[in-house]
Amino acid sequence: xxxxxxxxxxxxxxxxxxxxxxxxxxxxxxxxxxxxxxxxxxxxxxxxxxxxxxxxxxxxxxxxxxxxxxxxxxxxxxxxxxxxxxxxxxxxxxxxxxxxxxxxxxxxxxxxxxxxxxxxxxxxxxxxxxxxxxxxxxxxxxxxxxxxxxxxxxxxxxxxxxxxxxxxxxxxxxxxxxxxxxxxxxxxxxxxxxxxxxxxxxxxxxxxxxxxxxxxxxxxxxxxxxxxxxxxxxxxxxxxxxxxxxxxxxxxxxxxxxxxxxxxxxxxxxxxxxxxxxxxxxxxxxxxxxxxxxxxxxxxxxxxxxxxxxxxxxxxxxxxxxxxxxxxxxxxxxxxxxxxxxxxxxxxxxxxxxxxxxxxxxxxxxxxxxxxxxxxxxxxxxxxxxxxxxxxxxxxxxxxxxxxxxxxxxxxx
Numbered sequence: 001x002x003x004x005x006x007x008x009x010x011x012x013x014x015x016x017x018x019x020x021x022x023x024x025x026x027x028x029x030x031x032x033x034x035x036x037x038x039x040x041x042x043x044x045x046x047x048x049x050x051x052x053x054x055x056x057x058x059x060x061x062x063x064x065x066x067x068x069x070x071x072x073x074x075x076x077x078x079x080x081x082x083x084x085x086x087x088x089x090x091x092x093x094x095x096x097x098x099x100x101x102x103x104x105x106x107x108x109x110x111x112x113x114x115x116x117x118x119x120x121x122x123x124x125x126x127x128x129x130x131x132x133x134x135x136x137x138x139x140x141x142x143x144x145x146x147x148x149x150x151x152x153x154x155x156x157x158x159x160x161x162x163x164x165x166x167x168x169x170x171x172x173x174x175x176x177x178x179x180x181x182x183x184x185x186x187x188x189x190x191x192x193x194x195x196x197x198x199x200x201x202x203x204x205x206x207x208x209x210x211x212x213x214x215x216x217x218x219x220x221x222x223x224x225x226x227x228x229x230x231x232x233x234x235x236x237x238x239x240x241x242x243x244x245x246x247x248x249x250x251x252x253x254x255x256x257x258x259x260x261x262x263x264x265x266x267x268x269x270x271x272x273x274x275x276x277x278x279x280x281x282x283x284x285x286x287x288x289x290x291x292x293x294x295x296x297x298x299x300x301x302x303x304x305x306x307x308x309x310x311x312x313x314x315x316x317x318x319x320x321x322x323x324x325x326x327x328x329x330x331x332x333x334x335x336x337x338x339x340x341x342x343x344x345x346x347x348x349x350x351x352x353x354x355x356x357x358x359x360x361x362x363x364x365x366x367x368x369x370x371x372x373x374x375x376x377x378x379x380x381x382x383x384x385x386x387x388x389x390x391x392x393x394x395x396x397x398x399x400x401x402x403x404x405x406x407x408x409x410x411x412x413x
Contacts, residue, residue, distance in 0.1 A: 006178075008171040009033040017167035021158045022146045025173035025200040030146045034115045035067045037144070041113045042093035043076065048112040050095045053128075055121045055318060057099030061085055063117060064097055103127040112139045120147040120155035121318060149204045150319070151372045156204050173200040189336060192329040199326075211325060211374060211382075214332045215356040219340060221347040224262045230254040233286045235279070236388035237293040237311055238380045239300055245270045246380040248352075249282060250388055257335065259343045259392075266351040266381060272300055276307035292391045294383065314387040315394075321374065324386035331389060343389070355381040 005013060006029060012022055013033070024030040038050045054060035065085060078088045085097035098106060103124055114136065122128055136143065147155050159168050173184050188196050192214055197203040227233075231251045238246045249263040265278055293301050295313035304311060317323070331343035345352050359382050362375040374382070 005033065005036070006176060008169070008175045012169055013037070015167050015169070018140070018142050018165040019163075019167070020142075020144045021155075021161070021166065021168045022144060023155070023159055023168070023170045023202045024146065024148060025171070025175075025202045026148055027179055028171055028173050028176045028202075029178070031063055031067065031117060034117060034144060034146055035064060035071055038095055038113065038115060039068070039071055042089055042095050043091065045112060046091040046093060048093045049110060050093065051098055051109075051111050051114045052095070053098045053100055053106070053114065053116050053132075055099065055118055055123065056101045057085075059118065060097040060099050068095065100124070100128045103131045106131050106135075109135055110138045111135045111141050113142055115144045115146060117146050118148075119145040119158070120150035120153060122154075123318065125154045148202055149198050150322075151198075152204060159204070170202055172202050190330055190333055191326075192333065195326050195329055209360060210357075211359045211361055212329060212332060212356050214329065215353075217353055219334065220332065220344055220356070221349075221353050222260075222344045224260055224346050227251050227262075232289050234289050234388065234392055235283075235291045235311075236314075236384045236391075237275070237291075238384040238387065239294055239297045240268060240380050241270065242268065244268050244351075244378075244380040245275060246384040247275070247279065247282075248381070248384050248388060250392065252392060256393075257338055257342060258340075259331065261343075261345045261349065261352065261385070261388075263346065264349050264352065264381075266349075272303045272307060276304055276309040279304075279309045290391055290394050292387050294387065312391075314391050316390075320390070321386070322372075324390045325374070327389045328386055352381050352385075355379065 008024075009029060009032075012020060022030060034052070038052060042048055042050045052060065052064050054063060061082075065082065068087060072087065072089075076090050078090045078092070080087045087095045089095070100106065100122055106128065111132075114132070116122070119125075135141075145155070145158055149155060158166075159170075161168075173179060173187075174181070184200060187200060191199070194205045194213075198205045231253055233249070233251050235247060235249045240246065244266050245268070247265040248261045251260045251262055253259075263282055265275075265282070270278075291311050292314040293304075293311035295301075295316055298313060301311050301313055328343070332341050334341055355378055359379060360375045361372055
């Protein structure tokens with residue numbers, strides 16, 4: 001088969017090392033070259049078994065299934081199973097897509113060629129590799145490990161590995177000739193320095209110091225404008241008792257270019273009844289789109305619902321904290337079209353600025369692996385903002401608080 005490849009894809013294709021560690025920026029074409037390589041191997045080697053392994057089943061299907069269906073000529077497909085993500089070619093070669101949520105499910109099958117995609121984001125990499133390594137022995141299978149970096153974890157160790165069977169390749173989003181340079185430059189404008197360096201440039205960045213380095217009181221703590229009928233409203237909640245309960249009320253304009261956290265609550269010692277009464281007052285008859293709360297507290301969400309205050313459980317995916325932080329950072333960037341950030345805060349809510357200015361990275365060791373995570377101290381407001389940013393574009397349940405009840409307990413500060 002003849003398919004035009006970019007210069008960097010040709011270099012990878014022609015590398016004869018058995019194990020290739022391929023570090024690429026987003027949209028550089030890494031999944032495309034992986035799909036071509038898998039099909040080429042399967043068509044050239046009858047009765048072979050080719051595996052594609054992603055961090056989970058959902059990613060395997062989303063990233064690769066449609067790509068392979070577009071790439072493989074229908075005349076050479078003997079059968080396919082979209083549920084099991086398996087394709088059998090007319091030469092009896094198999095291409096199988098797998099998720100690595102359960103490493104034990106990857107046991108037992110002899111593999112002739114394997115691609116690990118988004119390799120830096122495997123949660124149980126050591127277990128996955130321990131299970132998979134024996135399956136590569138009979139055929140001395142070649143393996144590609146493809147990913148963008150995810151801090152200093154096992155993928156960084158692979159990149160640093162010195163061995164005659166291993167080779168390392170590093171390419172950036174700029175190396176994809178099909179993406180306009182101005183698009184990449186716009187992404188640079190919309191991202192913080194660390195995120196762009198890691199996601200687009202494929203640089204290994206050690207997350208340290210302040211998390212939201214672009215936060216600035218002058219730009220982000222503002223007077224709240226009047227909202228007309230074109231604005232939409234929502235709220236987000238991080239539960240607390242010994243530490244702070246943090247609630248934020250957000251207004252989003254019709255184009256999504258301006259978002260204001262215009263009101264909030266930040267107080268310790270609040271029961272569900274206290275939260276419900278305060279929320280009913282602050283809702284003040286507004287129609288709320290997809291109000292969200294921490295999904296780790298389903299019983300409290302249910303209790304609030306019984307008290308007449310509704311929140312949806314925020315959806316958390318893999319690396320939800322880091323991904324949420326990246327999304328918040330993007331909204332804090334100064335926009336070229338408006339000259340101000342997308343996300344701004346009521347200047348009277350001094351507690352939110354205090355958290356932004358003290359929210360820091362910390363390193364923790366787990367099963368011998370260093371994981372970069374935020375310091376869990378005075379971060380209730382930061383969690384709440386992250387829940388909002390991760391969910392406000394979702395169109396889910398609409399909730400209207402019909403009336404303004406009387407306050408029956410001490411006013412929260």
